[in-house]
Amino acid sequence: MVRQNPSYKEKKVISIGVVSELTGLSERQIRYYEERKLIFPDRSKGRNRKYSFSDVEALMDIANKIEDGFQTLEIRREKLKEQKKVEQEELRKKMIQGQLNARFGIRKN
Amino acid sequence: MVRQNPSYKEKKVISIGVVSELTGLSERQIRYYEERKLIFPDRSKGRNRKYSFSDVEALMDIANKIEDGFQTLEIRREKLKEQKKVEQEELRKKMIQGQLNARFGIRKN
DNA sequence: CGTGTAAGGAATTCTGACACG
């Protein structure tokens, strides 16, 4: 049973000003990292950027890497690689579950 | 050991517009419930109200009670009563812990 | 490349008040 907690961490509700305060980054930097496809805020009514706490964490991570001399493109590639790893992991789990279902019957997890 | 998780739920970062969308309440209503001391948003730089997810939950609770015909004053009294109950509970726990410490030595919890 | 900044405009939020009931 996957516990679907309210998941406040992923909810995109924070405006850029607050994100700036929370991360110590300038709004310019935050918008730029979006331009470089490192973060993906929502838009409220198609206009104002809204971020999640998860985005805030990602931004602090990005800030550290930038400080360590990484370029945004490198950071992006790293993220894509990790993303792919996670996806494969999920696929693998799904296949195993599929085999279990096939042999021992269907049940919802 | 009290786990101090990031506690995103309590962090006051959401502007009134988003709260309005999240709760379905008008901004007028949200401000009014603050005036009646049912919620206590922070202010960013002393101006703009900032709410937590916890506030959002409280607001939905308030909305239900209003719908059920309760007045804001009654709702407030209820909350104060519950608050007092929680405080007494905490005090009680602290006293028991104090006795344990006195008899079996000091340890951090 | 990553970031600052001034520019002009649009949307957001604020307060105090009047209205209805």
Next chain:
DNA sequence: CGTGTAAGGAATTCTGACACG
């Protein structure tokens, strides 16, 4: 009592651009 609304103003956010390097 609880809520809507118009009013005027202030702060926020947006975009596209120029600048430096």
